[in-house]
Amino acid sequence: MSDANPALARWLxxxxxxxxAARxxxxxxxxxxxxxxxxxALAEVFAMDPEPALRGLAQQTGxxxxxxxxxxxxxxxxxAEPAVSEEERRRAAEILAKAKQSKNRHRRR
Incomplete structure (x- = not known):
């Protein structure tokens, strides 16, 4: 961890x-x-720090x-999900429109 992010290791x-004040x-x-x-580490501060304000701050930060x-x-x-193409959207709209027309025809009978 310290090799990957020295700042993180320092603050921990x-x-x-x-x-x-340093904590x-x-x-x-x-x-x-x-x-x-x-x-x-923040969970440990939340559970164990003698300063109530720091426990609360650690909880909020966590x-x-x-x-x-x-x-x-x-x-x-x-x-990462594949985007829906414009053609797929158009086709879906056509299918929905046909289904709605069919539903309306059946209601009129």
Whole structure:
């Protein structure tokens, strides 16, 4: 992890700093990075930090990263889906129009 993202490793390490201001800065920076790798460390801060404000901040940050990761995965999945061609749209519209006409004819009888 530290080889791949030294900034992430640095902020994760600072979550253990004795100064609450340093831990707060680390939490805020981890939110900016948005890496799900930070989630276990943020969960630990949420569960164990002696400062209630930092526990709450860690919880909010963890949620933001978690939901951001899900949102990104859904967007990537949506982009990977094959797009519907204009011809397919036109054909689908024709089929729906014919079905509607047929339904209306049966109602008139």
């Amino acid at each position: 390490e600072l979550l253990q700093h004795p100064n609450p 707060e800065e680390a939490i805020l920076e981890l939110e900016l990075l948005g890496s799900p790798v930070a989630l276990p 949620k933001a990263i978690y939901y951001g990761t899900i949102r990104q995965a859904l967007e990537e999945e949506r982009e």
